[in-house]
Amino acid sequence: MSGIDDLCRLPIVLAPMAGGPSTPELTAAVSEAGGLGVLAGGYLSPEELGRRIAAVERLTDRPFGANLFSPPARAETSPEQAAELRRYRELLVELGYPPELLPETPVFDDDGYRAKLEVVADSRAAVVSTAFGYPDEAATRLLRSRGKAIALKATTPEEIEYLDKADCDAIVVQGREAGGHRATVLSPPEAGSSFTLSELLDHARGATSKPVVAAGGIATASDVEGALRRGAAAAQAGTAFLLAEEAGTKETHRRALQELRGRSTTLTRAFSGRLARGIGNAFIEWVGERAPGLYPELHHLTSGLRAEANGAGDAEALNLWAGVGFPSAEAAPAARIVEALAAGAAAQTK
Numbered sequence: 001m002s003g004i005d006d007l008c009r010l011p012i013v014l015a016p017m018a019g020g021p022s023t024p025e026l027t028a029a030v031s032e033a034g035g036l037g038v039l040a041g042g043y044l045s046p047e048e049l050g051r052r053i054a055a056v057e058r059l060t061d062r063p064f065g066a067n068l069f070s071p072p073a074r075a076e077t078s079p080e081q082a083a084e085l086r087r088y089r090e091l092l093v094e095l096g097y098p099p100e101l102l103p104e105t106p107v108f109d110d111d112g113y114r115a116k117l118e119v120v121a122d123s124r125a126a127v128v129s130t131a132f133g134y135p136d137e138a139a140t141r142l143l144r145s146r147g148k149a150i151a152l153k154a155t156t157p158e159e160i161e162y163l164d165k166a167d168c169d170a171i172v173v174q175g176r177e178a179g180g181h182r183a184t185v186l187s188p189p190e191a192g193s194s195f196t197l198s199e200l201l202d203h204a205r206g207a208t209s210k211p212v213v214a215a216g217g218i219a220t221a222s223d224v225e226g227a228l229r230r231g232a233a234a235a236q237a238g239t240a241f242l243l244a245e246e247a248g249t250k251e252t253h254r255r256a257l258q259e260l261r262g263r264s265t266t267l268t269r270a271f272s273g274r275l276a277r278g279i280g281n282a283f284i285e286w287v288g289e290r291a292p293g294l295y296p297e298l299h300h301l302t303s304g305l306r307a308e309a310n311g312a313g314d315a316e317a318l319n320l321w322a323g324v325g326f327p328s329a330e331a332a333p334a335a336r337i338v339e340a341l342a343a344g345a346a347a348q349t350k
Contacts, residue, residue, distance in 0.1 A: 004170070004211050004233040007063045007126055007149075009034035010342040011228065013172075013213055015238030016067035016129070017180060017321075018042030020253075024052050025246040028059035029334035034342070036234070038065035042131065046115035053123045063126040065151070068117065070133025071110035077297055082106050084292040089301060095286050097317070101308055107300035121146045129153070129172065131183055132274070132295075140167050151213065153183035155192035157203045162186060164208035171208060172236060173200040175216030179239045179265070179323030181276040189275040189293070193267055201230035219325025224344030237341060239323040243331040254331075256315040261327040271306065271319040273298030279326065282316035 004011060012035035016022055022040035030037035039056055041049045049066075056064055077085070085106050093099045117135075120128050121142050128143050129151040135143065143150055144167075151170040154160040163171045174183050175197025184192025197216040204212045214227035215236040224235040242249045242257055249257075256279060266280045270287040273295035278284070291298065309317035322329075330337070 008036040011234035013236040014038050015236050016040035021247045021249045023248040024055035029246045031060045031062035031064045033335035033338035035338045042069040050119045065127035066120045066125040067129045069111040070130045071113045077106040077108045101304040106297045155184045170211040172213040177217030177324040179277050180321040205231045219328040221344035225348045228348040243329045244334040246334050250310045252310045256320050279320040
C-alpha cells in the first residue's frame with residue numbers, strides 16, 4: 001500500500017459499521033463510486049463473513065477492505081465480573097425491562113477472530129483493519145504473506161506515535177466526534193474520548209509520515225475539505241452512510257436518525273460495555289453511568305432487549321449509534337453520498 005490513491009480514485013473511505021449497516025451492497029457501491037468500501041466483520045460467523053466477502057467480490061472489481069474485532073485481552077469472565085454483570089441485569093429488571101430478554105449466564109467470546117482472520121487473508125480484500133486491538137505478530141505475518149495492506153486506528157497522540165513505529169500502512173485517526181464504538185487500545189476508554197479529530201490530525205502531521213485517514217464527524221463536504229487541509233490523505237465516514245439505500249441499518253434506527261435530529265449524541269457503555277457514541281434516549285438516561293465496562297458480556301446481555309426494541313419500533317431502548325454530524329445524513333444511493341462528500345476534496349485542491 002504505497003498510498004490511498006492506489007486504492008481509490010476519491011479520498012472517501014467507508015467506515016465499517018457492524019451490527020447491520022454494513023452490507024456487501026454498500027461496500028461495493030462505495031468502491032464502485034470511487035471510494036474505498038470497507039466491510040464490517042464484527043458479530044458475524046466466519047462462514048457468514050466469507051459469504052459476504054464473496055458477495056462483494058461479485059459486485060465489484062474495485063479494491064475494498066474488511067474489518068475485524070480483535071479479541072479481548074482476557075480469556076474469560078471472572079467471578080467478580082460475573083457479579084458486576086448480575087448487578088447490572090438486576091438494575092435493568094428494576095427499570096422494567098423483561099427479565100426473559102436478559103440472560104442470567106454471562107456470554108464471553110472472541111468473535112471468532114482467528115477463523116475470520118483466515119477468511120479475510122484468503123479473500124480479495126486489499127486492506128484489513130481491526131477494532132478494539134492491534135494484530136499480533138502472527139496475524140500480521142499472515143496478512144503480509146497474502147499481500148494485504150493493514151490500517152489501524154488511533155484515538156490518542158500516544159496511539160499515533162505507537163502506530164508510526166508499528167507494522168501498518170495507514171493510520172485511521174478517530175476523533176471523539178465519531179459514532180459507534182471508541183477504538184481506543186493503549187489507554188483507558190475515557191482517554192481515547194478526549195481528543196477531537198482536528199487535535200489528532202494536528203498531532204499526526206508532526207508525528208508520522210504514514211498516510212492518515214481522518215475519522216469522526218465527517219458528515220459533509222466541508223468536513224472532508226477541513227480534514228484534507230489538516231494533512232489527511234482521506235476521510236472516513238460512517239454515519240453519513242447510515243441512510244444509504246444499500247445500508248442494512250435497522251428500520252427503527254433509520255427512522256430515529258430522521259426524526260430525532262434535534263437530539264444530541266452521547267458516549268455510553270449502556271448497551272455493550274464499551275464506550276460508544278449514539279443518539280441519547282431513555283435507556284441511556286435511565287442507566288446513566290452504572291453500566292460496567294464488560295465487553296462482550298454486556299453486548300450479549302442486551303442483544304435480546306435490543307432486538308425486541310427494534311421489532312417494536314422503540315427507539316428509546318435501542319442503541320442508535322451515530323456521530324455528532326448525524327443530522328446531515330441523507331437518504332440516498334451510496335454513490336451520491338460519495339460524490340457529495342468528495343466535493344470537499346475538489347474544494348481543497350482549489
